[in-house]
Every structure is written in C-alpha cells, then in structure tokens.
Amino acid sequence: MRLVRLAQQPSRVAEDVRAALASLGRGSTVVGGVALIGARPADERAVEAVIVMPKGVIIVIGVDLPDPALKLEAPLGGPWKADGWPLVHGDTSINPATDALSLSAACTHKIADVAPGAGPIGTIIAVGPYVETVDQPPSDLAGSVRVLYPTATTMLAATVSLATADRPRSVQQARELIAALAPDAPPMPEEMLLGEGFSAYSDEEPTIVRENPLVAIAPTVPVRHPGKAKRPAKPATPPAPPAKPVQPSAAPVKPVAPVRQAPLPVAAAAPAPAAQAPASASAESAPKAPHQSKTVKWLPLAAIGLLIVLLVAAITVASGGDDTASTQPPPPPTPATSSPPPSSSAVENIQFTSRASAADQKCASHAYGDVQASLQRTSCTTVKRASFASSIDGRAAAVTVAVVEFPDTALATAFKAAADTPGGGGILDLATETNQWQGDVPVFEGAAYQSSQDGNSVRLIQVVWVPGPSTPDDPGLVRGAKAALELPVNG
Structure with missing residues (x-):
C-alpha cells in the first residue's frame, strides 16, 4: 500500500494509524492501494485516511479514548465500556464513535456521488491511545464498520474483510477517484498504480478492443500461405514416376541415365534449378519429368555431402584449436583469478x-x-x-x-x-x-x-x-x- 500525506491528522491515534498502514509495505503483495492520509472527502474535518483499494474504499477515522484499556466493549448502537467502566462522549452521544459514524456516513455519500459503482465502502474506527482487545458484537462485525486499535495485524484483517469487490478497479477509475477525494494529491503514473494492484482496463473494455486488431490481421495469414500451398504441387510432379512401370521397354535406358546424371550435381550447386523447376515442369513434355525428379532427389544428397565436408573441416579446426590451447595453459588461470574482484571489495x-x-x-x-x-x-x-x-x-x-x-x-x-x-x-x-x-x-x-x-x-x-x-x-x-x-x- 502506498501512502500519500496530504494534511495533519486530527486525532492522537493518527500516528498509530499511519504506522500501521506503512507497515503493510508497498505494492500489491499484501493488499495494495493508495492511502490518502489526512484527506477531506466530505469537505469537513480531515479524516485519518481514505484508502482507495483495487476492490474497495475504506474510510479510517480516529477516536481518542480518555485512557488506555485492556478490554473495550464497543457496540455501534450502544454505550461503550472500557475495562467495565462506561464511556460517554458529549451530552447527546451514545458512545465516543457517534460523531465518527456521522462523518463516515457523509464521506460515504460523497464517494458514492463522485464515483458511482465504486464498490464496497467500509469504515474503520481507530481507537487509542492503546487497547489490547476490542469486543464488537457479531451483528456489527457482519456490517461494514470495524472498531479496532490500529496495528499491522488488525489493519490488515480489516482491509481484507472490507474490500470485497469481484473485480479490481481500473487505473483510470483509481485516478479519477483519487483526484475527486484529494485534488492536492500528486499525480501517479500508470506503472505505480499497476504495481498497487489496479487493473489496466476497465470492465467496459475487456477484450473487444484487443480482438479487433487480431481480426484485421487474421485475413493476411492465408494470403501469405498460397505461395507455400503451391509447394505441395511439386509432389504432384512425382506422379510421373508411376510412368516408369508403364514403360517396361525403357528399362535398358537406365545405364545411360548415370551418364546424364553426372553433370547434374554440378549444376545443382547453382540456384538456377530451384527456380527453373516449376517452369520446366509446365513447359517440357512428360518424358523429361523423370530427369527433373531425379535432379530434385540429387539436390539433398549434394547438400548433405557438402555439409559432411564442412563438418569434417570444422572438427579439424576445432581439434587444432584444442591442441594450440593445450600448449598454452597459463592464459586460462588469468581470467579465472580476475573474476572475483568485481564481486568483492576491501x-x-x-x-x-x-x-x-x-x-x-x-x-x-x-x-x-x-x-x-x-x-x-x-x-x-x-x-x-x-x-x-x-x-x-x-x-x-x-x-x-x-x-x-x-x-x-x-x-x-x-x-x-x-x-x-x-x-x-x-x-x-x-x-x-x-x-x-x-x-x-x-x-x-x-x-x-x-x-x-x-x-x-x-x-x-x-x-x-x-x-x-x-x-x-x-x-x-x-x-x-x-x-x-x-x-x-x-x-
């Protein structure tokens, strides 16, 4: 959670609130969000904090007790007791949190006005100077208000239980809400808000905008492939080999074929046959098709032979390099001893x-x-x-x-x-x-x-x-x- 200090907080327990929020650390590893310290969301007195989270908004209001307590009984609609002694606040207040709840209601209405559909809006009543245990009725715990002494543990539990939206708000929504609640807050870059867990896109633009470019690109995929689709037509020329068994009388010609095949591997080294194959297949007669199919068969053999020669040459060079390296053992230790200094200093x-x-x-x-x-x-x-x-x-x-x-x-x-x-x-x-x-x-x-x-x-x-x-x-x-x-x- 990121803290932004806007004004002095009004209560004595405010320092404990700020320390508890700061202890949650930065980023969205725990809860995420931006805590506006000392904000005035209802144009009245400042509150301890307004926490804009990816899945909710929490208003933190401090209430100072007269003395520390071991146990505080804090029903929202009834009198409070500290270690068995009743606590009153003013002549007309039911308990010390009455004014705080009124301020919270005003802040809630303001947030709902400036950001309709802002998600769950909760309230934390932070009491101090120190309370070991706060006893809140189960009916109150089922609502959106928590009474607690602010520590890292209690604040974390409250923020997790009160921010319960199904989807995180977007970066743009977070910016608009922060600007409405705290106009004096410094602008926050998108990278910072993304790091606090806010979404890059709003609910209104899930995938439609992203899909349109892909739909535009899709037609180009088959347009590029027809060239490759013609390549399977080359195997269509091999059906000519079935002509061999049809010509039994052509069998004696086989001894002559090697004579004609001899210069073909030399010609295979040039790129011309690859370009001339389609033209010759369409222009020449059927008897020449067998010779072209044989040259196509010889091409990979010639390439394999060339690769074998290159591999033998590479192995020879490598073995020679190993011999020269073995004759000079001193150089390798030099870089080995020079590598530690960059990682060690005295x-x-x-x-x-x-x-x-x-x-x-x-x-x-x-x-x-x-x-x-x-x-x-x-x-x-x-x-x-x-x-x-x-x-x-x-x-x-x-x-x-x-x-x-x-x-x-x-x-x-x-x-x-x-x-x-x-x-x-x-x-x-x-x-x-x-x-x-x-x-x-x-x-x-x-x-x-x-x-x-x-x-x-x-x-x-x-x-x-x-x-x-x-x-x-x-x-x-x-x-x-x-x-x-x-x-x-x-x-």
Missing part, C-alpha cells in the same frame, strides 16, 4: 562481498516511511541498490547501500534531510527483496546508519550483525557503515 581492511545489485527509476517503490513520501513528492532520476556480506572484527555482518540521484542539488539536500531524520524511513534492501541472501536473512532493525551527499547524489548505508541483535551506536557496525560509504555501486 575498504579500510574490511572485506565486502556482493550479494545483489540493481538500478532503476522506481524510486518511491523501493522506499518506506517518510522517505517514501518524500520520493512520491519529488521522484528521483535513478536509484542504485546493492547488498553486501561482510566480516567486521571476525563477526558476520550485512550491508545495504542505496545511491539515489536527483535532477538538482536542492532536491538531493531535501531528501537527505528526510532520510537522516530518526524514524523517517529508508530504502529497502535489494537482496532481501529478491531472496539472494545466503544463510541467515538479515533484519535491518537497530542498524548503524551513515549517509553522504555528492552533488545530486545521496548515498544511504545500513549495517547490521547477522544474526542480530544490532544497535545503531555499535562501534563495529559504525566503522563498517563508514567504510561502506566508499563502496562502488554500479547497479
């Missing part, structure tokens, strides 16, 4: 072994947290990522490197400031994404972090122990992170 007495490297322009797709939001606002030109296995002070470590390039220095400086903010997110590790780690898969939590800027380019480094745990101020990890600033990353 910086400040620390050895780094490459595990994965790649480069593309999908900048925000490879980021998370505030770094992802920054790249969504001002996308980079290229992101190069690399993963290295290392050994620091005799202990195994993993290094992930990201080099992000921008059109100008000002954008690079702003991005580095966002990346350097603690808890601001970062760039995902390439080898973890592509399953290229050998042995234990590193977890980049508590990683030592370093960054540097060179003009329009920003380099981000994270280093952790394998296996962990790791701490950001570990001297060995910090030393490895500083050394990784000098690693070559080609992508």
Whole structure:
C-alpha cells in the first residue's frame, strides 16, 4: 500500500494509524492501494485516511479514548465500556464513535456521488491511545464498520474483510477517484498504480478492443500461405514416376541415365534449378519429368555431402584449436583469478562481498516511511541498490547501500534531510527483496546508519550483525557503515 500525506491528522491515534498502514509495505503483495492520509472527502474535518483499494474504499477515522484499556466493549448502537467502566462522549452521544459514524456516513455519500459503482465502502474506527482487545458484537462485525486499535495485524484483517469487490478497479477509475477525494494529491503514473494492484482496463473494455486488431490481421495469414500451398504441387510432379512401370521397354535406358546424371550435381550447386523447376515442369513434355525428379532427389544428397565436408573441416579446426590451447595453459588461470574482484571489495581492511545489485527509476517503490513520501513528492532520476556480506572484527555482518540521484542539488539536500531524520524511513534492501541472501536473512532493525551527499547524489548505508541483535551506536557496525560509504555501486 502506498501512502500519500496530504494534511495533519486530527486525532492522537493518527500516528498509530499511519504506522500501521506503512507497515503493510508497498505494492500489491499484501493488499495494495493508495492511502490518502489526512484527506477531506466530505469537505469537513480531515479524516485519518481514505484508502482507495483495487476492490474497495475504506474510510479510517480516529477516536481518542480518555485512557488506555485492556478490554473495550464497543457496540455501534450502544454505550461503550472500557475495562467495565462506561464511556460517554458529549451530552447527546451514545458512545465516543457517534460523531465518527456521522462523518463516515457523509464521506460515504460523497464517494458514492463522485464515483458511482465504486464498490464496497467500509469504515474503520481507530481507537487509542492503546487497547489490547476490542469486543464488537457479531451483528456489527457482519456490517461494514470495524472498531479496532490500529496495528499491522488488525489493519490488515480489516482491509481484507472490507474490500470485497469481484473485480479490481481500473487505473483510470483509481485516478479519477483519487483526484475527486484529494485534488492536492500528486499525480501517479500508470506503472505505480499497476504495481498497487489496479487493473489496466476497465470492465467496459475487456477484450473487444484487443480482438479487433487480431481480426484485421487474421485475413493476411492465408494470403501469405498460397505461395507455400503451391509447394505441395511439386509432389504432384512425382506422379510421373508411376510412368516408369508403364514403360517396361525403357528399362535398358537406365545405364545411360548415370551418364546424364553426372553433370547434374554440378549444376545443382547453382540456384538456377530451384527456380527453373516449376517452369520446366509446365513447359517440357512428360518424358523429361523423370530427369527433373531425379535432379530434385540429387539436390539433398549434394547438400548433405557438402555439409559432411564442412563438418569434417570444422572438427579439424576445432581439434587444432584444442591442441594450440593445450600448449598454452597459463592464459586460462588469468581470467579465472580476475573474476572475483568485481564481486568483492576491501575498504579500510574490511572485506565486502556482493550479494545483489540493481538500478532503476522506481524510486518511491523501493522506499518506506517518510522517505517514501518524500520520493512520491519529488521522484528521483535513478536509484542504485546493492547488498553486501561482510566480516567486521571476525563477526558476520550485512550491508545495504542505496545511491539515489536527483535532477538538482536542492532536491538531493531535501531528501537527505528526510532520510537522516530518526524514524523517517529508508530504502529497502535489494537482496532481501529478491531472496539472494545466503544463510541467515538479515533484519535491518537497530542498524548503524551513515549517509553522504555528492552533488545530486545521496548515498544511504545500513549495517547490521547477522544474526542480530544490532544497535545503531555499535562501534563495529559504525566503522563498517563508514567504510561502506566508499563502496562502488554500479547497479
């Protein structure tokens, strides 16, 4: 799921909502969609989020409780209780979610107006500051409203249960809906929305448009084949061989045939007989047809003979090449010893072994947290990522490197400031994404972090122990992170 921050969220539990949505990751691997953080779909106060998903729309509204609770009884049409104590909100409210449900209804009507047939529209009432268990009656769970404390698990379960359309909405429909709900949202390219699970085509244009070009091409297929259809007519000339048994008196002529056949293989080397065969078959009389059929039979034999000569020559050359190669054993070891250096580098007495490297322009797709939001606002030109296995002070470590390039220095400086903010997110590790780690898969939590800027380019480094745990101020990890600033990353 992709996050787009539009405005400050109104409740205290909003930070937990944003963290839970960010934990779902990018793309459609889990649920997919675009979360509009701080949107105002009903032109009233901002909601925590409006999640436009391929198979539904979910409105997330925060409700702040007076204190944390272990158990919250939260019927939508009755009073709430926190650890057995009743909760009220205002003089006329049945429960703290009364106002939130009214706002949700207004948002639902607005979405239905701007996007008729938008699919299922659900509501999540996010309560906080902390609730261990939320007890919602089964009748409420059968509807389209969920009351929960926002965690990665509860948000995932709610989004899956509320977005239940039969078919995903198209990229164009998603763009129109996002533009109607959040006019200030940055435009999203088609590739980005396809990566979030939206369909490339709407329900109105399933296959008809695609089939028309094929129907136009189909008539051309038989038009090209009549030329080939004439080739079976050549076997029609071989019916002349049955004329042989009809002429028993022609048997003595067979000794003369080899005399005439002798020059024919020489003529077969020229391309003329292939072109003259149809003309001669139609112009000459029936007695000459047997000779032409014999030349046709000799053509493949001559070709096979030529191929045999070429094969013998090739084998002779190859065997000679093997002999010359065997007389010079030193050259092969040279390329063998020169291949490891591209995958292994040493910086400040620390050895780094490459595990994965790649480069593309999908900048925000490879980021998370505030770094992802920054790249969504001002996308980079290229992101190069690399993963290295290392050994620091005799202990195994993993290094992930990201080099992000921008059109100008000002954008690079702003991005580095966002990346350097603690808890601001970062760039995902390439080898973890592509399953290229050998042995234990590193977890980049508590990683030592370093960054540097060179003009329009920003380099981000994270280093952790394998296996962990790791701490950001570990001297060995910090030393490895500083050394990784000098690693070559080609992508």
